[in-house]
Amino acid sequence: MTATILVIEDEPAIQALLSLNLQRAGYQVHCAASLRQAQASIGHARPDLILLDWMLPDGSGLRLARQLRSQARTRDIPLIMLTARSSEQDIVAGLEAGADDYVGKPFSVRELLARVRSLLRRRMPQLSQDITQAGPLRLDPQILSASSHGQVLPLGPTEFRLLHFLATHAGRVYNRAQLLDQVWGEHTTVEERTVDVHVRRLRKALAPAGLQDTIQTIRGAGYRFVLPARL
Template sequence: MAATILVVEDEPAIQELISYNLKQAGHQALKADNAEQALNLVQSALPDLILLDWMLPGISGVEFARRLRSDKRTKTIPIIMLTARSEEQDKLTGLETGADDYITKPFSPRELNARVKAVLRRRAPQMTDDVVQVGGLKLDPASHRITGNGQPVDLGPTEFRLLHFLMTHPERVHSRTQLLDQVWGDHVFVEERTVDVHIRRLRKALEPTALDALIQTVRGTGYRLSPN
């Protein structure tokens, strides 16, 4: 868990309710009353997920979602739409604009949490605290522990996040740029070559368990984690 979630909702009571529940679930909640305010927030820091009311004063939720989807920087952010029951027929339209899921009001905190978790699991598995296991490697985000073939492995913060991301997206080549975006964050200015160094450090830390072979170099493209 522990994702940053932006709540865009004009009704204060519901907004408060939602952020309260998110906080209880261990997330950090950003709040916005309307689309303009939300856009500003998104400028400065990208949230991991956006809860978006369908009906908003000024720019509507749909329109806001469309804009997010058209901007390269924000197009991959998962969106959950909030809609009133009476607008149920608009569900399809909502999903068409690229929402990942929708919730109809009134909803229970349990449902909210379940859907948030589900979407995060699908779109940003490295944000959840599910235990990940690949090959002989096991990583537990909650306890922040890693074992390779049963032996404990210890990593610095960056290597930890890097490995976590790779393990949640295995069998897939990631360019250095992608890794920088996903592991370092999108507002960071860092040389691409730096990724090499951290890959190196990660491999070195895994050497004692012979699991460094999981991290493969794809020349001209990037890196991949694979049990083969």
């Protein structure tokens, strides 16, 4: 699953530089040059990470950062602030407004990409292309393959994404609506009961390895991934 990054930057050359390098790194990129464009873009489709310039033609990026952190739909989006303002006071103001990281201009593209990868791994591990090991379960998102003790498990793409998301958030309970947003996409038209169908398929695929019970149903709440103590 490819991460989508929203670049909010009004300087055309910097916007083009960021967009090109992020795309080369394998990300989907959307761009906005103002707060108004950014709000419209976020309203249409929630990005997985935001690169936000401090000074924009129609206001401060800090205002947008605070707005994002105040709303349930956007409060967890990883956010990196980009700015030429690099005093300690400015850095503190950016972090207190809700930024997860702060990169001063001019910046190293390689360093910025490393910070993007690190933040996505930390905040949204389901978007990482790194191999995930959960007990005997080995998940490789690059080839959508799951195996246990060398035995490849017969998972379809949707079942793999569902398992990968739950395994990278082990112990946390997610309801059907949340799983639809995270696995199928925010604007999916799939019915919530479809989640139950894929959970059944996932458990069936995990059964040959004795891992079907790692997907637990929490009555009235949703599903979670938990490795049994014996594993």
